[in-house]
Structures are given as structure tokens and as C-alpha cells.
Amino acid sequence: MTQHLFLTEEHEMLRDQVRRFVSENVKPVADQWEKDGFVPREILRKMGELGMFGIRYPEEYGGSAMDTRATAVLAEELGRSTYAGFAITALVHTDMASVHLFNAGSDAQREAFMPDIIAGRKIVAVAVTEPDAGSDVKGIHTMGRRDGGDFVLNGSKMFITNGVHADLYCVAVKTDAQGPASQSITMFLVEKDTPGFSVSRALDKTGWRSSDTAVLSFQDCRVPAGNILGEEGRGFYAVMKNFQNERIVLGAMAMGEAQAALDLTLQYVKTRQAFGAPLWSKQAIRQRLSMLSARVTAARQFVYATAARDAADEDVVKEVSMIKALCGELVNEVMYDCVQFHGGAGYLCESTIERMARDARVQSIGGGATEVMLEEVAKRI
Numbered sequence: 203m204t205q206h207l208f209l210t211e212e213h214e215m216l217r218d219q220v221r222r223f224v225s226e227n228v229k230p231v232a233d234q235w236e237k238d239g240f241v242p243r244e245i246l247r248k249m250g251e252l253g254m255f256g257i258r259y260p261e262e263y264g265g266s267a268m269d270t271r272a273t274a275v276l277a278e279e280l281g282r283s284t285y286a287g288f289a290i291t292a293l294v295h296t297d298m299a300s301v302h303l304f305n306a307g308s309d310a311q312r313e314a315f316m317p318d319i320i321a322g323r324k325i326v327a328v329a330v331t332e333p334d335a336g337s338d339v340k341g342i343h344t345m346g347r348r349d350g351g352d353f354v355l356n357g358s359k360m361f362i363t364n365g366v367h368a369d370l371y372c373v374a375v376k377t378d379a380q381g382p383a384s385q386s387i388t389m390f391l392v393e394k395d396t397p398g399f400s401v402s403r404a405l406d407k408t409g410w411r412s413s414d415t416a417v418l419s420f421q422d423c424r425v426p427a428g429n430i431l432g433e434e435g436r437g438f439y440a441v442m443k444n445f446q447n448e449r450i451v452l453g454a455m456a457m458g459e460a461q462a463a464l465d466l467t468l469q470y471v472k473t474r475q476a477f478g479a480p481l482w483s484k485q486a487i488r489q490r491l492s493m494l495s496a497r498v499t500a501a502r503q504f505v506y507a508t509a510a511r512d513a514a515d516e517d518v519v520k521e522v523s524m525i526k527a528l529c530g531e532l533v534n535e536v537m538y539d540c541v542q543f544h545g546g547a548g549y550l551c552e553s554t555i556e557r558m559a560r561d562a563r564v565q566s567i568g569g570g571a572t573e574v575m576l577e578e579v580a581k582r583i
Contacts, residue, residue, distance in 0.1 A: 208506040220279040232285040235412035241291045250322020263316040269513035274454040281458025286561035287412030294363045297451045299326035302372035306432030327368035329359040340383035346375035355420040365416025366404050369394050387437035391429045398423030409560035446522050452569045453525035456533040457502045467540040520582040527575035530566035537562045
């Protein structure tokens with residue numbers, strides 16, 4: 203494999219490990235996960251045993267203490283699996299949910315939960331989005347009322363990845379009804395069997411079908427004040443901080459998906475005969491796929507360059523917002539043309555590219571819609 207400008211040998215070894223795992227443990231069986239609507243727990247435990255869930259976490263909890271670049275490698279390779287529902291199940295656990303516990307949790311909370319999280323024995327979801335509050339985190343309505351040494355939570359959360367089968371939930375709650383929105387949100391750790399907490403229903407999605415997604419309900423759900431992650435009233439800033447990592451991950455995942463789609467389509471057009479010659483003989487197809495390949499390569503380099511800068515503690519808020527907008531739109535453009543070049547075969551549910559196109563659609567929505575991301579960029583240019 204060609205050495206990457208921004209990656210070390212250790213990063214490339216991780217890439218090889220993840221690619222082998224996907225080839226041996228995911229691709230042969232993941233069609234069934236799409237039908238079942240979730241990734242089997244034994245697969246997630248195996249990923250944990252292989253160290254994939256502890257890439258960014260310290261060795262004392264069972265991790266390997268790597269950096270943002272390693273996260274991008276993991277995300278890209280899981281995206282390349284062609285099963286984005288499986289990919290997002292793992293990545294929400296590693297880089298969007300458990301990071302709240304690790305970054306803001308107390309030593310006692312980390313010691314209690316991080317070893318099981320890293321080993322894949324406990325799976326985590328993050329619950330921020332609500333029916334009336336998506337990218338607008340300040341607009342959440344789920345309330346937490348202090349009652350002695352507890353908080354009583356009431357409200358609902360929407361579109362929660364891993365929501366059905368998770369064991370732990372990092373939940374954003376408004377704990378001050380009168381205060382400024384940015385200073386009234388608190389993150390809580392809620393365990394699955396907490397009275398008053400329930401999974402209202404599993405959601406039936408267009409894509410990411412092997413990822414379980416749920417509506418969560420909190421009805422007089424009593425949570426100890428000791429389950430607060432970080433400081434009371436500082437949850438908004440925790441969510442904003444973790445969005446940065448999430449958006450790098452989603453950008454890398456999207457480029458993995460895009461490259462896999464291009465590889466599939468290139469193979470198809472070189473063998474598919476039309477009008478007495480392979481489709482690859484058509485100049486329009488060759489040039490379109492070449493340009494898409496160039497743009498995916500450039501975006502991928504942008505992801506890794508930004509990941510390297512993030513690992514060096516540079517301020518990359520603008521660049522991360524660019525990545526989320528750029529990669530979310532580009533992966534959908536790639537999928538559109540790849541389906542087109544597959545012709546009728548690309549419209550069949552049995553086709554890999556059909557599934558990938560459905561999966562990719564949410565990349566311009568989830569984790570920060572393109573329009574929201576471009577406004578973040580506009581503030582900084």
C-alpha cells in the first residue's frame with residue numbers, strides 16, 4: 203500500500219486490520235443484518251476484543267491511545283465495507299457517544315464504564331436530537347428537575363442511533379428552564395434499566411437499515427445527580443466540542459463509501475457490454491468517473507490533513523464544517539452517477555450500489571446538515 207502523507211506505519215497497520223475484519227466478518231453476513239435491523243452483539247464484542255473500540259482511549263482502560271488520524275482510518279475503512287448501517291453502529295459507539303463519558307466523566311465514572319465500553323460489552327448511544335430540535339441543540343425541550351439528590355427527567359429523543367439495543371445513553375437535558383440555552387443544558391448518563399426510561403419505538407429508515415434507530419422516552423425518569431457528565435449547565439459546550447470529532451468521522455466514512463462505490467462502478471463499466479463494446483469505451487463515462495475519482499481523492503486528503511491538525515491541537519472548526527458539508531454532498535453525487543452507470547441493475551434491491559445510494563442520503567443531513575455547516579463556514583471566512 204502506498205504510504206500516506208499524513209499517516210504513520212501504525213495507522214496503516216490499523217487500516218489493514220480493519221479491512222481484514224470487514225472482509226472476513228462483515229461482508230459475508232451483513233445482508234442478514236440489513237433484514238434484522240441491527241448488528242449482532244457478538245460482532246461488536248469481537249470488534250472490542252480486537253481493540254477497535256479503544257483506539258482513542260488510554261491503555262489503562264484497555265485502549266491504544268492513538269489520535270484523530272486513527273479515528274479517520276477506522277471510519278474510512280468501515281465506510282468502505284459498503285454497509286453504512288454497520289459502520290455507523292460502531293462509530294456512534296466509539297466516536298459520538300462514549301466520548302461524552304470519557305471527555306466529561308469523573309474518574310469514578312470512567313473506571314466504572316470505560317473498560318466495558320472499550321471491550322464491546324456495553325454499547326453506548328448519544329441522545330441529543332428531539333422531534334423539534336436537531337442541529338439546533340439550544341432548542342431541546344427534555345427537562346431535568348432537581349429533586350433532592352436526583353434529577354427527574356421528562357421528554358423524548360428522536361433519531362437515536364443504537365437507541366434500541368444500547369446499554370448506556372449520554373442524554374442532553376435542559377436543567378434550567380429560565381437560564382440562557384447555552385448555560386442550561388446538562389449531560390446525563392442513563393442506564394438502560396432505569397425506571398421511567400423506555401424505547402418508545404424503533405424507526406424504519408430508508409437507509410442505514412442494519413443500524414437500530416429509536417425514539418426514546420423519559421417519563422419521571424429518576425437519575426442520580428452523580429450521573430451528571432461534567433458540570434451542570436455545561437452540556438451545550440460538551441455537545442459542540444464532540445461535534446468536531448463526529449464530523450471528521452462522518453467525512454472519513456463518507457469518503458470510504460464514495461471510493462467503494464467508484465471501485466464497484468469501475469469494475470462494472472469495464473465488463474458491461476453495450477452497443478458492441480464495454481461501457482468504459484464511452485468517453486463521457488470515463489471522464490465523469492475520472493473527475494469523481496479526483497474529487498474524492500482531494501476530499502479524502504482534506505479529511506486526513508484536518509485530522510492531523512486536530513491531533514496537533516490546532517483550531518479546525520472551519521475546516522471540519524467544510525468537511526462535513528463537502529463530503530456529505532460529494533458522496534451523494536458519487537452515488538447518483540454510480541447508480542446511473544449501473545443502469546437498471548443499479549435500481550434493483552439486490553444491487554450493492556442501490557443499498558449504498560440509500561445509505562449515503564443521510565450523510566448530508568445527520569451530524570450537521572449541509573446548510574448548517576455552510577453557515578458555520580461563512581462565519582469564519
